[in-house]
Amino acid sequence: MELFDVYPLYEVTPVAAKGIEVVDDKGEKYLDFYGGHAVISIGHSHPHYIKRIQDQLHKIGFYSNSVKNPIQIELADKLGALSGCSDYNLFLCNSGAEANENALKMASFHTGKAKVIAFKNSFHGRTSAAVAVTDNPKINAPINKQQEVTFVALNDFDAFAKAIATNDHCGVIIEAIQGVGGLDEPTSEFYQFVAQKCKQHQAVLIADEVQSGFGRSGKFFGFQHHGIQPDIISIAKGMGNGFPVGGILIHEHIKASFGLLGTTFGGNHLACAATLAVLEVLEKEKLIENAASLGVYFADKADGIENVKRVKGRGLMLGLEFDFDVADLRKRLIFNQHMFTGGAKDKHVLRILPALNVTKNKIDMFFNALKAELE
Numbered sequence: 001m002e003l004f005d006v007y008p009l010y011e012v013t014p015v016a017a018k019g020i021e022v023v024d025d026k027g028e029k030y031l032d033f034y035g036g037h038a039v040i041s042i043g044h045s046h047p048h049y050i051k052r053i054q055d056q057l058h059k060i061g062f063y064s065n066s067v068k069n070p071i072q073i074e075l076a077d078k079l080g081a082l083s084g085c086s087d088y089n090l091f092l093c094n095s096g097a098e099a100n101e102n103a104l105k106m107a108s109f110h111t112g113k114a115k116v117i118a119f120k121n122s123f124h125g126r127t128s129a130a131v132a133v134t135d136n137p138k139i140n141a142p143i144n145k146q147q148e149v150t151f152v153a154l155n156d157f158d159a160f161a162k163a164i165a166t167n168d169h170c171g172v173i174i175e176a177i178q179g180v181g182g183l184d185e186p187t188s189e190f191y192q193f194v195a196q197k198c199k200q201h202q203a204v205l206i207a208d209e210v211q212s213g214f215g216r217s218g219k220f221f222g223f224q225h226h227g228i229q230p231d232i233i234s235i236a237k238g239m240g241n242g243f244p245v246g247g248i249l250i251h252e253h254i255k256a257s258f259g260l261l262g263t264t265f266g267g268n269h270l271a272c273a274a275t276l277a278v279l280e281v282l283e284k285e286k287l288i289e290n291a292a293s294l295g296v297y298f299a300d301k302a303d304g305i306e307n308v309k310r311v312k313g314r315g316l317m318l319g320l321e322f323d324f325d326v327a328d329l330r331k332r333l334i335f336n337q338h339m340f341t342g343g344a345k346d347k348h349v350l351r352i353l354p355a356l357n358v359t360k361n362k363i364d365m366f367f368n369a370l371k372a373e374l375e
């Protein structure tokens with residue numbers, strides 16, 4: 001059997017990794033400024049993470065959601081305390097797309113409506129409703145296009161006000177910083193306007209924090225830069241540092257009932273152990289503070305580079321905007337400089353998503369490599 005050939009691959013085969021360093025099958029080392037699509041939050045193979053998962057595996061790795069699982073409760077407590085969202089309830093699943101599916105489904109259950117407002121250049125995943133609210137017709141199959149979605153430009157107050165005034169949307173889904181799209185953000189005024197309009201028109205506000213959550217933006221959640229409170233928050237990526245886990249935080253004003261949501265694997269013992277390890281390391285090593293301050297350090301250094309038109313994003317969810325397509329630069333950074341970076345839907349943006357324990361020294365190394373390739 002061969003693999004279903006959907007991924008254009010770079011000619012590199014990582015076989016080991018530690019911190020922000022990745023080693024390939026020839027023993028060559030690379031600095032990881034991408035974290036495998038913003039997934040690596042506390043660094044590859046963090047000793048506490050390995051131990052937590054190993055210890056859990058020796059006890060019990062999995063049992064179903066039809067019996068008690070105290071580690072889920074421990075995780076909900078810790079997540080509520082660290083994120084400042086203890087007035088939400090946690091539902092666990094396995095990925096970002098699945099988190100958004102559940103978030104959208106809850107919005108629809110809660111309001112009895114089906115239409116959704118999403119934003120231009122959004123990315124929310126590749127499954128049913130998640131891909132329908134993603135602004136990319138190429139990855140929307142006819143079956144997905146049955147969902148009714150109103151796309152509005154980010155920060156367009158009038159268009160948003162007009163769309164929500166129809167009163168036929170169950171929810172609004174928004175990224176605090178657009179990841180795949182290319183690091184555009186709602187202004188605080190716009191995010192606050194969206195939140196207020198959602199309340200006025202009884203639409204559920206879904207903050208997609210799959211990429212910007214778990215400290216990446218320099219606060220636990222990206223929306224916390226804007227002084228708003230969503231009804232539902234979706235999480236994944238950095239949450240498991242590579243372990244496939246996702247979830248939604250549902251504000252306690254939205255009530256649960258038996259059978260409303262469900263999953264076989266979601267919230268299994270190993271996924272909870274991985275997520276708890278991430279939370280413990282974020283707290284102990286003050287990685288959210290590190291993300292905030294090293295984001296500023298990174299942006300200052302980028303300002304000194306002539307070819308960089310703009311630094312986008314915040315914390316360690318960053319983009320460097322150039323006036324050329326960065327695909328070739330990305331390749332040269334990998335093969336000449338041994339640095340992993342990311343691309344975006346906006347071809348001019350190089351995405352920078354290192355683990356949150358990256359150091360100034362490693363950032364200096366990145367800029368030396370970038371300068372060498374831009375000369």
Ligand SMILES: Cc1ncc(COP(=O)(O)O)c(C=O)c1O
Nearest residue numbers: 095096097123124125179210211
């Ligand atoms: C903001 C956002 N939401 C959802 C997803 C989908 O997550 P997953 O690939 O885990 O399904 C992504 C993935 O890039 C994302 O960036």
